[in-house]
Amino acid sequence: MATVEEAPAGAGAAPIGRVMAQMAMVMNLDKCIGCHTCSVTCKQAWTNRTGVEYVWFNNVETRPGQGYPRRYEDQETWQGGWELNKRGRLGLKAGSRFKKLIQIFSNPRLPSLDDYYEPWTYDYETLTNAPLQEHTPVARPKSLITGKDMKIAWSANWDDDLGGSIDHGDKDVLLNQVSEKIKFEFEQTFMFYLPRICEHCLNPSCAASCPSGAIYKREEDGIVLVDQDKCRGWRMCVTGCPYKKVYFNHRTGKAEKCTFCFPRIEVGLPTVCSETCVGRLRYLGLVLYDADRVLEAASTPDDTGLYEAQRQVFLDPDDPRVVAAAEKAGIPRDWIEAAQRSPIHALINTYKVALPLHPEYRTMPMVWYIPPLSPVVDAVRDTGRDAEDHRNLFAAVDALRIPVDYLAQLFTAGDPAPVDAVLHRLAAMRAYMRDINLGREPDDAIPDAVGMTGEQVYDMYRLLALAKYDERYVIPPAHAEQAHQLEELATECSLDYEGGPGMGGSGPFGETSGGAAPIAVENFHALRDRQTSDTPAAPTEKATRVNLLDWDGKGSPPGLFPDTPSQGGDDRGGDGPGTGHDGKTEPKP
């Protein structure tokens, strides 16, 4: 595959250090319609348990907007990520190791539940159990924390689609950093969606913040995980992560985070969020990188140089020297081949259309984004001009400083040049492909204007627009000879679970003591408990609450549907096994 790269980095001189493989993701924001399917399926898969009701490993934010948790990008407040000290060396922004240990008894930089939101369910039982009365009964919101009535004030996507932006649109952290003018033009401004998961950084500040050393980066695929057996609940990782993608499970007292769905990745399946993405905007694949160069790149003096510095850490998997070094480092042959076919490598380094999210946090994030061209296209279309014409689009990219500056705040530490370049490339692809699709002679001046060939533009178009499942998700499975080790790793516990008190109730030392249950077991119990619980939000039995968000539509939680009185009273005696309670849940028209 030809590359746009003008100077292949390290072609001759630079020695290759330790080669490591990283499973990474790219999201094409132009395609995101903000449907939240990824968030919901992720929640169903990973955080539908008590203790993590407020947790969204995957969330979709409307930008401009405050995000989730609110204003998480304000690192002056939250002190996440890394910073360079006076001597130019990399250190945690929240302070030295000693300072962190001193603050361990009460972490001053921990977001409170208000910064996320207070999770709730509804008292649906009232709707069906309320006696005959003048007014229609209502399902009151019940807090999943206190079990009491509550007033809903915020949620993970409360400002979805710029909702309420008149009141709190100015609380967007990035808007404060962009020029003043944006405030006056906010009404006629742009909007796009930003799905976020854990970045599985090359230089994870959550892991560096963990006093217990429970957060680790996997050597094989770079996925960052929390060892649930080693986590002691010191909460420093929540502060350390600038993306606020490590969460505290208030029931188990342990940190939890996005796992990159590693049980799926290990068998070659895409993550749940990717698999269920309606817009097919997510790409998964391997990136080979030089682990010895990470620290140096993260210590780049200038914030705006971090994007380029991180790109230089990645290795070209087609370079024979890299292949040799990778094999020496023990990376299996099929993984190297997967890295060569990786859409991530293509989008980041070949076409250079993907950008990292907030590189200025210096964590070397590994979930990258193709910035949206749609605000520009929309603006052109609104003027009545041809929004597919490359001259109009190029001019608009150059003229519409607000979206570009805003995107630069997100993706390049404020430097508009790389964003400009990406948007030009996307605009060129749009204009060039229209000619082809309309059967006209393709205009090679268009790719020339952005330093690409027509063939490259077409390849990029194929990857962005047409790529099938196996082209979007190039995931080499973990090796079969390791298969028995992969059976139940979800909580990093072995299979010695035998009905221990860790599941679904109180062990002798608190709600979740005893061994950690395998996820499959926990899901089974949670589902069963939910379907057999008495009350929607009983504060005493947190494990058995009905939560409609979690309800899978099978079975009937008591109180969800009205009892049918004409069933012949107690049916416990003579009924066969087939006509259980399921038969009674048929909702009446």
Add this chain to the structure above:
Amino acid sequence: MTAPAQPVTLAAEAGTGGILLWVALPYVCLAVFVLGHVWRYRYDKFGWTTRSSQLYERRLLRIGSPLFHFGILVVLLGHIGGLLIPKSWTEAIGVSEHMYHVGAVVLGTIAGVATLGGIAILIYRRRTVGPVFSATTRNDKAMYVSLTATIVLGLAATVAANIAGGGYDYRETISPWFRSIFSLQPDPALMTGAPVLFQLHVLSALLLFAAWPFTRLVHMLTAPLGYLTRPYIVYRSRDTALGTRTPRRGWERTG
């Protein structure tokens, strides 16, 4: 310094009762403490956590928790200085009994009051803040009673001894007894003469230590001091990362 008049003793004599209280009980509690922790660590790594409630409430915790924890760390240092270091050692470096006593009382009272104030705030918070209270188990409540009783008794013993008389020199009795436990030559007679508040303090502390491995207090033993020296980023191989416990018999890795 003169010992106060013959104080009331808990055990009638240093006979059977004394041996049970000051020889048998300490060894039982010590054994439970050690073996309990070993067992808990093997059985319940997942439950081994601080179970922080900061997410529920932060304002009271911000004051109470550091007050209590730093207070009790100073108290711990004081106990090490008072119990483990023999009187002859401090006198050898020129610290007179009076100097030691004044220092211990001043520092001990400040730390004790901080600890007690801290735990008072934490208990008030635990009872009055709804989510915190509903996350409190019976185990926690028992632990709080035991811990508070030990702190109150210890502080009371110090204060009473200093107000009633000119102080009590526990380094003549309690400290040698404490060391005699570990040198495997227990001497219960040393304890039977101690004032009753000191005796009660020791007993409640022994019971607290016996309960320790089975409460949330275990988090103390995993205080993350290793953080100061380990590298920032931890890499682990998938191969060796099958949880931190040993695999079941028959499931050991072969490769």
